[in-house]
Amino acid sequence: MTWPSLPRTRPRSAVEALAALRETRNDGRLRFWVLLALPIPLAVVALALGRYEISPGAVLQTLGHALAGQPAATAAETLVLQVRLPRILAALLIGAALGGSGAAFQGIFKNPLVDSNILGVTSGAGFGAALALLLTGSLPLASAAAFVCGLAAVLLAHLGARAHGGSHTLMLTLSGILVGSFFAALTSLVKILADPLSELPAITFWLLGGLSDATWHDLPLLFLVTGLGGALLFALRWQLNVLSLGDREAATLGLNTRQMKLLVVGVAALLTAAAVAVGGVIGWVGLVIPHAGRLLVGPDHRRLLPASLSLGAAFLLVIDTLARAALPREVPLGVFTGIVGVPVLFALLRRSRTGAGWAE
Amino acid sequence: MKQLRVQDLAFAFHPDRPVLRDVSFAVGANEVVYVLGPNGCGKSTLFNCLSGVYAPQGGRVLLDGADLTHMAARRRAHHIGLVPQNHAAAFAYSARDMVLMGRAPHLGLFETPGRTDCEAADAALAAVGLSHLAERPFNELSGGERRLVTIARGLAQESDVLLLDEPDAYLDPKNQHLVQETIVTLARQGRAFLISSHSPNNALLYGDRVLLLEGGRVAAAGPPDAVLTAETLSAAYGAALEIIYVSHNGAQQARAVLPVRSLHSLSSPANPHNPTCAPGIRHLVG
Secondary structure, eight states: OOOOOOOOOOOSSHHHHHHHHHHHTGGGHHHHHHHHHTHHHHHHHHHHOSSSOOOHHHHHHHHHHHHTTOOOOSHHHHIIIIIIHHHHHHHHHHHHHHHHHHHHHHHHTTOTTOOGGGGSHHHHHHHHHHHHHHHTOOHHHHHHHHHHHHHHHHHHHHHHHHHTTSSOHHHHHHHHHHHHHHHHHHHHHHHHHSOTTTHHHHHHHHHHOOOTTOOGGGHHHHHHHHHHHHHHHHHTHHHHHHHTTOHHHHHHTTOOHHHHHHHHHHHHHHHHHHHHHHHOOOOSHHHHHHHHHHHHHOSOHHHHHHHHHHHHHHHHHHHHHIIIIISSSOOOHHHHHHHHHHHHHHHHHHHGGGTOSBOO | OOEEEEEEEEEEEETTEEEEEEEEEEEETTOEEEEEOOTTSSHHHHHHHHTTSSOOSEEEEEETTEEGGGSOHHHHHHHEEEEOSSOOOSBOOBHHHHHHGGGGGGSOTTOOOOHHHHHHHHHHHHHTTOGGGTTSBGGGSOHHHHHHHHHHHHHHHTOSEEEEESTTTTOOHHHHHHHHHHHHHHHHTTOEEEEEOSOHHHHHHHOSEEEEEETTEEEEEEOHHHHOOHHHHHHHHTSOEEEEEEESTTOOEEEEEEEHHHHHHHHSTTOSSOOOEEEOOOOOOO
16 A cells, blocks of 8 residues: 655745745735834834833823823923924924835836935935025024925926936936036035034034924924825825836836826925925935835835835834934934945845845 | 728938838738838837837827827827837836736726736736746746736737737747737737737738838738748848748648748758758749
């Protein structure tokens, strides 16, 4: 009598076993939803952390009181509601804006190496803020000028590309780099003209980025722009897949590529400008976050875009909380994101050979 | 019955060097039309003009009387689709996601694909025999498999007319056969196909009509039997080509196009496996 041979299903290696496990796990759906919800628990933890420690339970209680319309009763409640909460909300919104616009820019330019600054938004905004600080010294005015000049830079880049034969992606990139360099040069000029004892430190500090001055006053515009812009990008998430095939193919698949690109670039630029206006120049988030998103949920923008919004919010919140609470002296955000962002990007690039969701 | 009618189409990248001149032809529903011609004769440019990638500088592209060149991209994509020649994606979408993008004309600006779209995509993948690769990243597939995925995307688009730019390139004989049989079946159900190719044999086997382009003009058009003669082919390609008639197991004759050199080696006594072949009219050019 012979035994029927058993099917050999044992995977050949641990890597395959992991890959098999990953596929069976509901197509990564669980991970996706966990990722989307991530900023909420992080925010509660961040509210509790700081020089003055408050337990997460007390934080939740305070939030409950505030939602019920009761005024802050203790110093701890005032600290949570008036100091930490606006700053944490600003970090979440700015992170979401930068992560989401980074994913959109990378999709539109079908290039995983571009970020929110590709069209000179950040340089333009930096110049606007520096000029306002030089002329008036007012922080709210600096924010407004940053917003306006950031958008003006994108408009210039767009017009420059149009003057040279249409909405060609390469032309837009080149035009964006030129506009960015132009505004960077103007910013240097402003710095030279600034008083090295009073104005220059203010300008430098603003350009390095940070949320230590974030208050409730900054939030309405930021919330409005991030909410509307993020919703619009989310609504266009699948069209981003088609756009990332390039103008020609997207056109034969029925997309009005010119209009679509104008819309997506416009919205992404608006998001970036609003973020820079409140938080200063915060690099790396728009570049690193979409890559991390691709590793976690794959390249499909239907998942990548919401994941980038959420991951950006979580990343900037963690970084800002570290900058605020972990170190004896507050480190500017723009510096910190670079110091953390570069090793993260290197780690991601190492993994890219095993499928980081972009082609070589 | 949808009919694609192209009238006096003209296109040039530089005004003094026209790529297409006075190109006129018609493709009816149920038809598979092959576009043949030497490298650089304007086949890809013709397809790009028809599908709206380039705006033609003269002439009209009409589908049942409506001019496609002045139509909104989304409406045009319902009528005409294009399977391009070379393909790479910047991001490693799965094969299924790539095919799903063919559904774009059927979806509104803020819509994402639903159940019907996914079913259409899966059916298209099955039609090219790639269901088992649906989850694999497109960029990790072989050249031939990528070709099949792009063809599936074209099928999923469900346009009245589908243009395929050299679909047989990169494909092994089995897949060439599979793709072209699928196309013929779909054509009989009411769709029209315009296929550029460098294989006159495929045109002979699967084509209802042939359009021979030469220097941006239509050199000949008509049923394969009438157009694909040794004379016209040799003149169009500037190479000595011969039509041979093969009878297989005593069945009816099939025709094949061969370059003259291989014909010599076939009929030489040094080759013991000489099939029954009766050379047609020998007409050598150049």
